[in-house]
Amino acid sequence: xxxxxxxxxxQDLRLADNPALVAAILEGPVLPVYILDxxxxxxWATGGAGRWWLHHSLASLTRDLxxxxxxxxxxxxxxxxxxxxxxxxxxxxxVHAGRLVEPFARERDSRIAEALGxxxxxxTLHTSSLLTEPHRIRSxxxxxxxxxxxxxxxxxxxxxxxxxLPVPDRVPAVPPASDSLPLEALELLPxxxxxxxxxxxxxxGEAGAAKRIERFTTKALSQYGADRNAPGGETTSGMSPHLxxxxxxxxxxxxxxxxxxxxxxxxxxxxxxxxxxxxxLLWHRPELPEVPLRAEFARFPWQPDAKLLHAWxxxxxxxxxxxxxxxxxxxxxxxxxxxxMIVASFLIKHLLQPWQDGSAWFWDTLVDADLASNxxxxxxxxxxxxxxxxxxxxxxxxxxxxxxxxxxxxVRAYLPELASLPDNLIHRPWEAPAEVRAALRYPAPIIxxxxxxxxxxxxxxSLKE
DNA sequence: TGCTGATTGAC
DNA sequence: TCAATCAGC
Numbered sequence: 191x192x193x194x195x196x197x198x199x200x201q202d203l204r205l206a207d208n209p210a211l212v213a214a215i216l217e218g219p220v221l222p223v224y225i226l227d228x229x230x231x232x233x234w235a236t237g238g239a240g241r242w243w244l245h246h247s248l249a250s251l252t253r254d255l256x257x258x259x260x261x262x263x264x265x266x267x268x269x270x271x272x273x274x275x276x277x278x279x280x281x282x283x284x285v286h287a288g289r290l291v292e293p294f295a296r297e298r299d300s301r302i303a304e305a306l307g308x309x310x311x312x313x314t315l316h317t318s319s320l321l322t323e324p325h326r327i328r329s330x331x332x333x334x335x336x337x338x339x340x341x342x343x344x345x346x347x348x349x350x351x352x353x354x355l356p357v358p359d360r361v362p363a364v365p366p367a368s369d370s371l372p373l374e375a376l377e378l379l380p381x382x383x384x385x386x387x388x389x390x391x392x393x394x395g396e397a398g399a400a401k402r403i404e405r406f407t408t409k410a411l412s413q414y415g416a417d418r419n420a421p422g423g424e425t426t427s428g429m430s431p432h433l434x435x436x437x438x439x440x441x442x443x444x445x446x447x448x449x450x451x452x453x454x455x456x457x458x459x460x461x462x463x464x465x466x467x468x469x470x471l472l473w474h475r476p477e478l479p480e481v482p483l484r485a486e487f488a489r490f491p492w493q494p495d496a497k498l499l500h501a502w503x504x505x506x507x508x509x510x511x512x513x514x515x516x517x518x519x520x521x522x523x524x525x526x527x528x529x530x531m532i533v534a535s536f537l538i539k540h541l542l543q544p545w546q547d548g549s550a551w552f553w554d555t556l557v558d559a560d561l562a563s564n565x566x567x568x569x570x571x572x573x574x575x576x577x578x579x580x581x582x583x584x585x586x587x588x589x590x591x592x593x594x595x596x597x598x599x600x601v602r603a604y605l606p607e608l609a610s611l612p613d614n615l616i617h618r619p620w621e622a623p624a625e626v627r628a629a630l631r632y633p634a635p636i637i638x639x640x641x642x643x644x645x646x647x648x649x650x651x652s653l654k655e
Numbered sequence: 656t657g658c659t660g661a662t663t664g665a666c
Numbered sequence: 667t668c669a670a671t672c673a674g675c
Contacts, residue, residue, distance in 0.1 A: 419656080527656090528656080531656070535657095570656095579656080579657085580657090580675090581675090582657080582658085582674080582675040583656090583657050583658080583675095584657070584658070584675090585657065585658085586657075586658060586659095589657085589658080590657090643658080643659090647675065650675090651675085
Protein backbone atom coordinates (compact mmCIF):
# COMPACT_ATOMS: atom_id res chain seq x y z
CA UNK A 191 0.00 0.00 0.00
CA UNK A 192 1.35 3.46 -0.93
CA UNK A 193 2.08 6.03 1.77
CA UNK A 194 -0.99 7.99 2.87
CA UNK A 195 -1.23 11.74 2.38
CA UNK A 196 -2.44 13.79 5.34
CA UNK A 197 -5.21 16.26 4.59
CA UNK A 198 -5.36 18.62 7.54
CA UNK A 199 -8.70 20.45 7.77
CA UNK A 200 -8.54 23.76 9.67
CA GLN A 201 -10.77 26.55 8.47
CA ASP A 202 -11.97 24.98 5.24
CA LEU A 203 -14.52 22.39 6.36
CA ARG A 204 -15.78 21.57 2.87
CA LEU A 205 -15.25 19.23 -0.07
CA ALA A 206 -16.09 21.68 -2.88
CA ASP A 207 -13.43 24.13 -4.06
CA ASN A 208 -10.88 22.66 -1.68
CA PRO A 209 -7.40 22.79 -3.28
CA ALA A 210 -5.74 20.91 -0.41
CA LEU A 211 -8.19 18.04 -0.89
CA VAL A 212 -7.62 17.94 -4.64
CA ALA A 213 -3.83 17.99 -4.19
CA ALA A 214 -3.96 15.23 -1.57
CA ILE A 215 -6.10 12.93 -3.73
CA LEU A 216 -3.60 13.25 -6.59
CA GLU A 217 -0.77 11.97 -4.39
CA GLY A 218 -2.19 8.92 -2.71
CA PRO A 219 -4.79 7.57 -0.31
CA VAL A 220 -5.90 10.35 1.99
CA LEU A 221 -5.90 10.56 5.78
CA PRO A 222 -8.28 13.45 6.60
CA VAL A 223 -7.76 14.92 10.06
CA TYR A 224 -9.10 17.73 12.20
CA ILE A 225 -7.30 18.80 15.39
CA LEU A 226 -8.87 20.86 18.17
CA ASP A 227 -5.80 22.82 19.22
CA UNK A 228 -6.82 25.27 21.95
CA UNK A 229 -3.33 25.51 23.39
CA UNK A 230 -1.72 27.03 20.32
CA UNK A 231 -4.60 29.49 19.95
CA UNK A 232 -4.30 30.52 23.60
CA UNK A 233 -6.26 33.71 24.23
CA TRP A 234 -7.91 33.28 20.81
CA ALA A 235 -9.11 29.71 21.22
CA THR A 236 -12.52 29.34 19.56
CA GLY A 237 -15.25 30.94 21.68
CA GLY A 238 -18.48 29.39 22.93
CA ALA A 239 -20.73 30.14 19.97
CA GLY A 240 -18.02 29.16 17.52
CA ARG A 241 -17.58 25.83 19.27
CA TRP A 242 -21.29 25.10 18.88
CA TRP A 243 -20.92 25.77 15.15
CA LEU A 244 -17.73 23.75 14.88
CA HIS A 245 -19.37 20.72 16.50
CA HIS A 246 -22.15 20.63 13.93
CA SER A 247 -19.87 21.47 11.03
CA LEU A 248 -17.53 18.60 11.90
CA ALA A 249 -20.53 16.26 12.10
CA SER A 250 -21.55 17.40 8.64
CA LEU A 251 -18.04 17.03 7.22
CA THR A 252 -17.78 13.53 8.71
CA ARG A 253 -20.99 12.50 6.92
CA ASP A 254 -19.91 14.06 3.62
CA LEU A 255 -16.54 12.31 3.73
CA UNK A 256 -18.11 8.97 4.61
CA UNK A 257 -20.45 9.28 1.64
CA UNK A 258 -17.29 9.36 -0.50
CA UNK A 259 -15.53 6.51 1.24
CA UNK A 260 -13.34 8.38 3.75
CA UNK A 261 -13.32 8.79 7.54
CA UNK A 262 -12.37 11.95 9.41
CA UNK A 263 -9.80 11.48 12.17
CA UNK A 264 -10.52 13.76 15.15
CA UNK A 265 -7.77 14.67 17.57
CA UNK A 266 -7.37 17.08 20.46
CA UNK A 267 -4.14 18.69 21.61
CA UNK A 268 -1.09 20.42 20.19
CA UNK A 269 -1.03 20.13 16.42
CA UNK A 270 2.65 20.95 16.61
CA UNK A 271 3.21 17.54 18.16
CA UNK A 272 0.31 15.60 16.69
CA UNK A 273 0.90 16.31 12.98
CA UNK A 274 4.56 15.21 12.92
CA UNK A 275 3.65 12.20 15.10
CA UNK A 276 0.88 11.25 12.68
CA UNK A 277 3.24 11.56 9.72
CA UNK A 278 5.78 9.44 11.55
CA UNK A 279 3.35 6.67 12.54
CA UNK A 280 1.61 6.44 9.15
CA UNK A 281 4.64 7.01 6.94
CA UNK A 282 3.01 10.03 5.30
CA UNK A 283 5.46 12.22 3.38
CA UNK A 284 2.99 14.95 2.49
CA VAL A 285 0.66 17.13 4.58
CA HIS A 286 -1.78 19.43 2.75
CA ALA A 287 -3.75 22.25 4.37
CA GLY A 288 -5.26 25.65 3.67
CA ARG A 289 -3.08 28.63 4.59
CA LEU A 290 -4.01 30.53 7.77
CA VAL A 291 -3.34 34.17 8.61
CA GLU A 292 -3.75 34.21 12.40
CA PRO A 293 -0.37 35.02 14.01
CA PHE A 294 -0.38 31.96 16.30
CA ALA A 295 -1.24 29.70 13.36
CA ARG A 296 1.53 31.12 11.19
CA GLU A 297 4.11 30.54 13.89
CA ARG A 298 2.80 27.05 14.57
CA ASP A 299 2.78 26.14 10.87
CA SER A 300 6.36 27.19 10.38
CA ARG A 301 7.44 25.05 13.36
CA ILE A 302 5.43 22.11 11.99
CA ALA A 303 7.01 22.52 8.55
CA GLU A 304 10.39 22.36 10.24
CA ALA A 305 9.51 19.29 12.30
CA LEU A 306 8.15 17.53 9.22
CA GLY A 307 11.29 18.41 7.29
CA UNK A 308 13.36 16.68 9.95
CA UNK A 309 11.57 13.39 9.19
CA UNK A 310 11.59 13.86 5.43
CA UNK A 311 8.01 15.08 5.09
CA UNK A 312 6.55 18.30 3.66
CA UNK A 313 3.78 20.72 4.66
CA THR A 314 2.10 22.29 1.63
CA LEU A 315 -0.23 25.26 2.23
CA HIS A 316 -2.91 26.20 -0.32
CA THR A 317 -4.92 29.35 -0.97
CA SER A 318 -8.20 28.17 0.41
CA SER A 319 -10.07 30.72 2.48
CA LEU A 320 -9.16 33.95 0.65
CA LEU A 321 -9.44 35.25 -2.90
CA THR A 322 -5.72 35.95 -2.91
CA GLU A 323 -2.92 35.65 -0.38
CA PRO A 324 -2.19 38.82 1.62
CA HIS A 325 1.51 38.73 0.78
CA ARG A 326 0.78 38.62 -2.95
CA ILE A 327 -0.95 41.97 -3.18
CA ARG A 328 0.83 45.32 -2.83
CA SER A 329 0.06 48.95 -3.50
CA UNK A 330 1.80 50.85 -6.30
CA UNK A 331 4.46 51.85 -3.75
CA UNK A 332 5.19 48.23 -3.02
CA UNK A 333 3.77 48.55 0.49
CA UNK A 334 0.75 46.82 2.04
CA UNK A 335 -2.58 48.58 1.55
CA UNK A 336 -3.88 50.54 4.53
CA UNK A 337 -6.91 52.10 2.83
CA UNK A 338 -9.90 50.04 1.75
CA UNK A 339 -10.87 51.68 -1.56
CA UNK A 340 -7.56 51.22 -3.39
CA UNK A 341 -7.33 47.73 -1.92
CA UNK A 342 -10.75 46.95 -3.31
CA UNK A 343 -9.78 48.31 -6.74
CA UNK A 344 -6.67 46.14 -6.68
CA UNK A 345 -8.77 43.04 -6.00
CA UNK A 346 -11.15 43.85 -8.85
CA UNK A 347 -8.12 44.51 -11.08
CA UNK A 348 -7.02 40.89 -10.56
CA UNK A 349 -9.98 39.97 -12.74
CA UNK A 350 -12.56 37.29 -12.08
CA UNK A 351 -11.38 34.52 -9.75
CA UNK A 352 -10.72 31.09 -11.25
CA UNK A 353 -13.65 28.71 -11.39
CA UNK A 354 -14.28 26.77 -8.18
CA LEU A 355 -12.93 23.21 -7.97
CA PRO A 356 -15.55 20.45 -8.12
CA VAL A 357 -16.34 18.02 -5.30
CA PRO A 358 -14.40 14.79 -5.93
CA ASP A 359 -16.68 11.82 -6.60
CA ARG A 360 -14.61 9.62 -4.37
CA VAL A 361 -11.99 10.30 -1.72
CA PRO A 362 -9.63 7.28 -1.71
CA ALA A 363 -8.64 7.03 1.92
CA VAL A 364 -6.89 5.02 4.58
CA PRO A 365 -8.71 4.04 7.80
CA PRO A 366 -8.83 6.69 10.55
CA ALA A 367 -5.98 6.89 13.05
CA SER A 368 -6.34 4.46 15.92
CA ASP A 369 -6.45 7.26 18.49
CA SER A 370 -9.22 9.18 16.66
CA LEU A 371 -11.79 10.55 19.12
CA PRO A 372 -15.55 10.51 18.85
CA LEU A 373 -16.92 14.01 18.18
CA GLU A 374 -18.42 14.22 21.68
CA ALA A 375 -14.95 13.87 23.20
CA LEU A 376 -14.06 17.31 21.82
CA GLU A 377 -16.68 18.72 24.26
CA LEU A 378 -17.64 21.54 21.93
CA LEU A 379 -21.30 21.96 22.88
CA PRO A 380 -22.17 24.40 25.69
CA UNK A 381 -23.07 22.87 29.02
CA UNK A 382 -25.84 25.37 29.61
CA UNK A 383 -28.74 25.70 27.19
CA UNK A 384 -27.88 29.07 25.68
CA UNK A 385 -27.46 27.82 22.13
CA UNK A 386 -30.93 26.27 21.96
CA UNK A 387 -32.29 28.93 19.61
CA UNK A 388 -29.30 28.89 17.22
CA UNK A 389 -30.85 26.23 14.92
CA UNK A 390 -33.79 28.59 14.26
CA UNK A 391 -31.37 30.63 12.20
CA UNK A 392 -28.51 28.32 11.29
CA UNK A 393 -27.69 25.04 9.59
CA UNK A 394 -23.93 24.53 9.95
CA GLY A 395 -22.17 22.48 7.29
CA GLU A 396 -21.43 22.59 3.59
CA ALA A 397 -24.97 21.66 2.54
CA GLY A 398 -26.44 24.37 4.77
CA ALA A 399 -24.05 26.91 3.24
CA ALA A 400 -25.06 25.92 -0.30
CA LYS A 401 -28.76 26.23 0.50
CA ARG A 402 -28.30 29.59 2.13
CA ILE A 403 -26.38 31.23 -0.72
CA GLU A 404 -28.97 29.86 -3.15
CA ARG A 405 -31.76 31.45 -1.12
CA PHE A 406 -29.89 34.75 -0.92
CA THR A 407 -29.06 35.04 -4.61
CA THR A 408 -32.61 34.23 -5.67
CA LYS A 409 -34.40 36.34 -3.06
CA ALA A 410 -32.47 39.22 -1.55
CA LEU A 411 -29.41 39.92 -3.71
CA SER A 412 -31.25 42.08 -6.25
CA GLN A 413 -32.34 44.41 -3.42
CA TYR A 414 -29.06 44.16 -1.51
CA GLY A 415 -27.79 47.63 -2.39
CA ALA A 416 -30.92 49.28 -1.03
CA ASP A 417 -32.04 46.89 1.71
CA ARG A 418 -28.91 45.51 3.33
CA ASN A 419 -28.91 48.07 6.14
CA ALA A 420 -32.35 47.05 7.41
CA PRO A 421 -31.87 44.55 10.24
CA GLY A 422 -35.54 43.61 10.50
CA GLY A 423 -35.82 41.19 7.55
CA GLU A 424 -33.67 38.71 5.67
CA THR A 425 -31.80 41.39 3.71
CA THR A 426 -28.27 40.03 4.04
CA SER A 427 -26.77 36.73 2.95
CA GLY A 428 -26.10 35.35 6.43
CA MET A 429 -23.03 33.64 4.97
CA SER A 430 -20.54 34.93 7.56
CA PRO A 431 -20.39 31.80 9.76
CA HIS A 432 -20.27 29.49 6.74
CA LEU A 433 -17.43 31.56 5.35
CA UNK A 434 -15.62 31.70 8.69
CA UNK A 435 -15.57 27.91 8.97
CA UNK A 436 -14.79 27.51 5.29
CA UNK A 437 -17.94 25.60 4.44
CA UNK A 438 -17.90 27.70 1.31
CA UNK A 439 -15.04 29.67 -0.24
CA UNK A 440 -15.07 33.37 -1.07
CA UNK A 441 -14.68 32.62 -4.75
CA UNK A 442 -17.71 30.31 -4.64
CA UNK A 443 -19.65 33.26 -3.19
CA UNK A 444 -18.17 35.54 -5.84
CA UNK A 445 -19.29 33.29 -8.69
CA UNK A 446 -22.71 32.71 -7.11
CA UNK A 447 -23.31 36.45 -6.97
CA UNK A 448 -22.10 36.92 -10.56
CA UNK A 449 -24.24 34.05 -11.84
CA UNK A 450 -27.35 35.56 -10.29
CA UNK A 451 -26.90 38.58 -12.55
CA UNK A 452 -28.69 40.67 -9.98
CA UNK A 453 -28.42 44.37 -9.31
CA UNK A 454 -26.76 44.22 -5.88
CA UNK A 455 -23.83 42.01 -6.86
CA UNK A 456 -21.05 44.61 -6.84
CA UNK A 457 -22.15 45.87 -3.42
CA UNK A 458 -22.09 42.30 -2.17
CA UNK A 459 -18.66 41.58 -3.66
CA UNK A 460 -17.34 44.68 -1.88
CA UNK A 461 -18.43 43.18 1.44
CA UNK A 462 -16.49 40.02 0.63
CA UNK A 463 -13.53 42.28 -0.15
CA UNK A 464 -13.90 43.98 3.27
CA UNK A 465 -13.24 40.57 4.76
CA UNK A 466 -10.26 40.14 2.47
CA UNK A 467 -8.97 43.57 3.56
CA UNK A 468 -9.17 42.52 7.23
CA UNK A 469 -7.03 39.46 6.51
CA UNK A 470 -4.60 41.67 4.60
CA LEU A 471 -4.29 43.90 7.68
CA LEU A 472 -3.86 40.98 10.06
CA TRP A 473 -1.15 39.46 7.88
CA HIS A 474 0.86 42.67 7.77
CA ARG A 475 0.01 43.87 11.29
CA PRO A 476 -0.21 40.75 13.48
CA GLU A 477 -0.74 42.91 16.58
CA LEU A 478 -4.15 43.94 15.17
CA PRO A 479 -6.24 41.92 17.71
CA GLU A 480 -4.58 43.48 20.74
CA VAL A 481 -2.98 46.83 19.94
CA PRO A 482 -4.42 49.99 18.34
CA LEU A 483 -2.77 50.51 14.96
CA ARG A 484 -2.68 54.27 15.50
CA ALA A 485 -0.09 54.85 18.18
CA GLU A 486 -1.82 57.83 19.82
CA PHE A 487 -4.68 55.58 20.90
CA ALA A 488 -2.40 53.97 23.45
CA ARG A 489 -3.20 56.96 25.70
CA PHE A 490 -6.95 57.04 25.09
CA PRO A 491 -8.75 57.82 28.39
CA TRP A 492 -10.88 54.67 28.60
CA GLN A 493 -13.00 54.35 31.73
CA PRO A 494 -13.28 50.58 32.31
CA ASP A 495 -16.40 49.82 34.33
CA ALA A 496 -17.61 46.25 34.82
CA LYS A 497 -21.19 47.36 35.44
CA LEU A 498 -21.43 49.32 32.19
CA LEU A 499 -19.85 46.48 30.23
CA HIS A 500 -22.29 44.03 31.78
CA ALA A 501 -25.32 46.22 30.98
CA TRP A 502 -24.18 46.38 27.35
CA UNK A 503 -23.56 42.62 27.18
CA UNK A 504 -27.03 41.83 28.52
CA UNK A 505 -28.83 44.40 26.39
CA UNK A 506 -29.86 46.66 29.27
CA UNK A 507 -28.62 50.07 28.13
CA UNK A 508 -32.08 51.62 27.66
CA UNK A 509 -31.51 52.26 23.93
CA UNK A 510 -33.78 49.86 22.02
CA UNK A 511 -31.64 49.36 18.90
CA UNK A 512 -28.57 48.63 21.06
CA UNK A 513 -30.41 46.29 23.40
CA UNK A 514 -32.23 44.47 20.59
CA UNK A 515 -28.85 43.88 18.96
CA UNK A 516 -27.22 42.53 22.09
CA UNK A 517 -30.22 40.24 22.71
CA UNK A 518 -30.06 39.01 19.12
CA UNK A 519 -26.38 38.24 19.61
CA UNK A 520 -27.10 36.27 22.77
CA UNK A 521 -30.12 34.43 21.37
CA UNK A 522 -28.95 33.64 17.84
CA UNK A 523 -25.16 33.98 18.01
CA UNK A 524 -25.12 36.58 15.28
CA UNK A 525 -25.73 40.25 14.68
CA UNK A 526 -26.70 42.22 11.58
CA UNK A 527 -23.75 44.28 10.33
CA UNK A 528 -25.46 47.66 10.70
CA UNK A 529 -26.32 46.80 14.29
CA UNK A 530 -22.74 45.62 14.95
CA MET A 531 -21.58 49.14 14.10
CA ILE A 532 -24.24 50.73 16.30
CA VAL A 533 -23.58 48.60 19.40
CA ALA A 534 -19.81 48.89 18.98
CA SER A 535 -20.00 52.66 18.63
CA PHE A 536 -22.19 52.83 21.73
CA LEU A 537 -19.82 50.75 23.86
CA ILE A 538 -16.73 52.64 22.73
CA LYS A 539 -18.04 56.18 22.48
CA HIS A 540 -21.02 56.55 24.81
CA LEU A 541 -19.70 54.20 27.49
CA LEU A 542 -15.94 54.75 26.96
CA GLN A 543 -15.21 51.04 27.37
CA PRO A 544 -12.04 49.68 25.68
CA TRP A 545 -12.77 48.20 22.26
CA GLN A 546 -10.86 45.08 23.31
CA ASP A 547 -13.64 44.31 25.83
CA GLY A 548 -16.24 44.50 23.09
CA SER A 549 -14.10 42.43 20.77
CA ALA A 550 -13.70 39.75 23.48
CA TRP A 551 -17.48 39.53 24.00
CA PHE A 552 -18.09 39.18 20.27
CA TRP A 553 -15.37 36.55 20.15
CA ASP A 554 -17.26 34.41 22.64
CA THR A 555 -20.82 34.98 21.39
CA LEU A 556 -20.66 35.22 17.58
CA VAL A 557 -20.91 32.01 15.57
CA ASP A 558 -18.90 33.79 12.87
CA ALA A 559 -16.20 35.14 15.21
CA ASP A 560 -13.14 35.54 13.03
CA LEU A 561 -9.92 37.06 14.34
CA ALA A 562 -9.21 39.20 11.27
CA SER A 563 -12.71 40.57 10.67
CA ASN A 564 -13.55 40.99 14.35
CA UNK A 565 -10.34 42.79 15.27
CA UNK A 566 -10.26 45.02 12.18
CA UNK A 567 -13.91 45.98 12.60
CA UNK A 568 -13.57 46.96 16.26
CA UNK A 569 -10.53 49.05 15.46
CA UNK A 570 -12.44 50.62 12.57
CA UNK A 571 -15.25 51.74 14.87
CA UNK A 572 -12.85 52.92 17.57
CA UNK A 573 -11.03 55.03 15.00
CA UNK A 574 -7.73 53.41 15.94
CA UNK A 575 -7.35 51.20 12.89
CA UNK A 576 -6.25 51.52 9.30
CA UNK A 577 -8.67 53.59 7.23
CA UNK A 578 -10.87 53.84 10.30
CA UNK A 579 -14.00 55.86 10.90
CA UNK A 580 -12.92 59.33 12.07
CA UNK A 581 -13.21 59.86 15.79
CA UNK A 582 -15.99 62.43 15.51
CA UNK A 583 -18.32 59.97 13.79
CA UNK A 584 -20.56 59.16 16.75
CA UNK A 585 -23.64 57.14 15.88
CA UNK A 586 -26.88 58.43 17.38
CA UNK A 587 -28.61 55.20 18.44
CA UNK A 588 -32.04 56.84 18.26
CA UNK A 589 -31.60 58.15 14.71
CA UNK A 590 -29.93 54.96 13.54
CA UNK A 591 -32.87 52.99 14.91
CA UNK A 592 -35.44 55.24 13.27
CA UNK A 593 -33.57 55.27 9.98
CA UNK A 594 -32.89 51.54 9.59
CA UNK A 595 -35.65 49.96 11.71
CA UNK A 596 -38.35 52.47 10.85
CA UNK A 597 -41.29 50.23 11.67
CA UNK A 598 -39.61 48.84 14.81
CA UNK A 599 -39.87 45.29 13.54
CA UNK A 600 -36.35 44.40 14.62
CA VAL A 601 -36.67 45.95 18.08
CA ARG A 602 -40.02 44.24 18.70
CA ALA A 603 -38.59 40.87 17.65
CA TYR A 604 -35.88 40.93 20.31
CA LEU A 605 -37.43 43.23 22.94
CA PRO A 606 -40.97 41.91 23.32
CA GLU A 607 -41.40 44.11 26.41
CA LEU A 608 -41.51 47.11 24.04
CA ALA A 609 -43.87 45.53 21.51
CA SER A 610 -46.88 47.59 22.58
CA LEU A 611 -45.18 50.96 21.97
CA PRO A 612 -46.27 52.85 18.84
CA ASP A 613 -43.75 53.24 16.01
CA ASN A 614 -42.99 56.86 16.89
CA LEU A 615 -41.85 55.87 20.39
CA ILE A 616 -40.28 52.46 19.75
CA HIS A 617 -36.75 53.94 19.54
CA ARG A 618 -37.30 56.50 22.33
CA PRO A 619 -39.38 54.78 25.02
CA TRP A 620 -38.39 57.36 27.64
CA GLU A 621 -40.69 59.80 25.86
CA ALA A 622 -43.73 57.63 26.51
CA PRO A 623 -46.17 58.87 29.19
CA ALA A 624 -45.01 57.99 32.70
CA GLU A 625 -47.75 55.42 33.34
CA VAL A 626 -46.95 53.63 30.06
CA ARG A 627 -43.25 53.66 30.86
CA ALA A 628 -43.79 52.26 34.34
CA ALA A 629 -45.57 49.25 32.86
CA LEU A 630 -42.83 48.48 30.31
CA ARG A 631 -40.22 46.93 32.63
CA TYR A 632 -37.50 48.39 30.45
CA PRO A 633 -34.54 50.39 31.83
CA ALA A 634 -34.12 54.14 31.46
CA PRO A 635 -31.13 55.14 29.27
CA ILE A 636 -27.86 54.33 31.00
CA ILE A 637 -26.55 57.71 29.80
CA UNK A 638 -28.24 60.38 27.69
CA UNK A 639 -27.17 60.45 24.07
CA UNK A 640 -26.09 64.10 24.34
CA UNK A 641 -23.94 63.52 27.41
CA UNK A 642 -22.37 60.39 25.90
CA UNK A 643 -21.63 62.16 22.63
CA UNK A 644 -20.06 65.20 24.31
CA UNK A 645 -17.96 63.03 26.60
CA UNK A 646 -16.73 60.92 23.67
CA UNK A 647 -15.77 63.98 21.63
CA UNK A 648 -13.88 65.39 24.62
CA UNK A 649 -12.04 62.09 25.12
CA UNK A 650 -11.03 61.86 21.49
CA UNK A 651 -10.02 65.52 21.44
CA SER A 652 -7.64 64.84 24.35
CA LEU A 653 -5.58 62.59 22.03
CA LYS A 654 -4.55 65.59 19.98
CA GLU A 655 -3.10 67.52 22.91
C1' DT B 656 -20.92 52.78 6.28
C1' DG B 657 -22.48 60.56 10.95
C1' DC B 658 -24.39 64.26 13.69
C1' DT B 659 -25.32 68.85 14.93
C1' DG B 660 -26.29 73.52 14.69
C1' DA B 661 -26.22 77.58 11.82
C1' DT B 662 -27.67 79.67 7.69
C1' DT B 663 -30.41 80.30 3.66
C1' DG B 664 -34.34 80.78 0.96
C1' DA B 665 -39.09 79.48 -0.36
C1' DC B 666 -43.61 79.96 1.36
C1' DT C 667 -42.05 77.42 9.54
C1' DC C 668 -39.26 74.18 7.50
C1' DA C 669 -36.53 71.61 4.07
C1' DA C 670 -32.01 71.92 2.10
C1' DT C 671 -27.26 72.80 2.55
C1' DC C 672 -22.90 72.97 4.74
C1' DA C 673 -18.95 73.44 7.99
C1' DG C 674 -16.94 71.64 12.00
C1' DC C 675 -16.56 68.21 15.31
